[in-house]
Amino acid sequence: MKFRSLLIVAVALVAWTNVPAKSASGVPTYIASAVTDSARPPDDKAQDAKRKPDEVLAFAGIKPGDKVVDLMPGSGYYSRIFGKIVGTTGTVYALQPTEMDKAAPKGLQSLKTFAGTPAYPNVTVLVQSAAAIAIPEQVDMVWTSQNYHDLHDPFMGSPDMARFNRSIFDALKPGGIFLVLDHAAAEGSGLSRTDDLHRIDPAAVKAEITAAGFEFVGESKVLRNAEDKHSLSIYDPSIKGKTDKFIYKFRKPLS
Template structure:
């Protein structure tokens, strides 16, 4: 009966597109679905479920409920509200953000299902002149993480800080650990403009992350949106909530040459 209710709910939300996928819901997907239905999620949160597809996305990237996960720059906690309950019993969730902005999570961290998530303060500020994040000295203080999530935030850094972020991520992961980047798509080789500042060229991202020592394991087109022309700022009415996004999954090599 429990699985039947879950499947009916998923179908009604349009989160799965075929009977085959409905019939093969994994244990991880069941946990994600249960977290999505919890009371701490607001109507604003649930309104984004169809577009962000957390059930498919978290399964694809290889999330397991016993992982030590660093969520980098969690924003308003949309993913935190799903990740924390999934990882609560067997894993760990570390929220890497400015200490000032982490204070905004105090009320959320009082919720029982979220309470085991841990604050991980880092030197991060907002450069109003460049409309970008700015990193100070960066170390996560962790060297055995299973996964680092960078969801729709990679575009917010200049080249120097991207290199710094990728190195710190590499150092924080155990051998074989996973680095996930999801971001808004920019047409390949399109110039840097204010209109495109919140979009990334996936080819460039791959090269930058590989330069830090990672291996590209897989990518997904689950967020392909054919009606996004890739030329407009992601907040414009014509594309907001329906941007084309790439999903890249990198691995830290198991055998690292010294």
């Protein structure tokens, strides 16, 4: 009986030591440290109050050692944070579609200023057509922030979304996560506002991605804004930076 009690204590102690340390806000310390890292540009840090990267990433579940794809990374706001979280045993692929590079070349230019440098040696830039995504290895997470709607726009070549999402599915390890953060369009609007308002109906995203074989895990509402009426472009001065954003988490089944 005494041995059994000692065994229970030992198991409990091991379990406790495997729980990630958390900051005062309840966010894992490796996420909090990456967000407050001194290497991040002031312009990026100035966006943190609205973008809430610590809470968003805690929901996503990214952790040290992960292999992550930052799909359509813009100037690298999240790529830099990912690089610090996954550390020396992890990898970040900042994947910029060639179509988006033609439309917004400054993003790729920004990525190339830090990817592979001593501060971010684990960040690699990939430039590929959205119609033929080919990630070098299976990864733990594919992440896309505020850009999934662009895949439905003419300037991106309107790729076959069933094929596109299946390529993401194939790139993930079993149990891997596909995280989509985007500007919400009005309920029932489907794909009709991706070009003019740069928004997408969350239900349309869920339908497309689950059709590729993903399981819907859940949603974070940390960036939702009930005051956004979904009627204005995300670039309208009255709503820019304050749009209603959904964060959906999908998982590739283990088998």
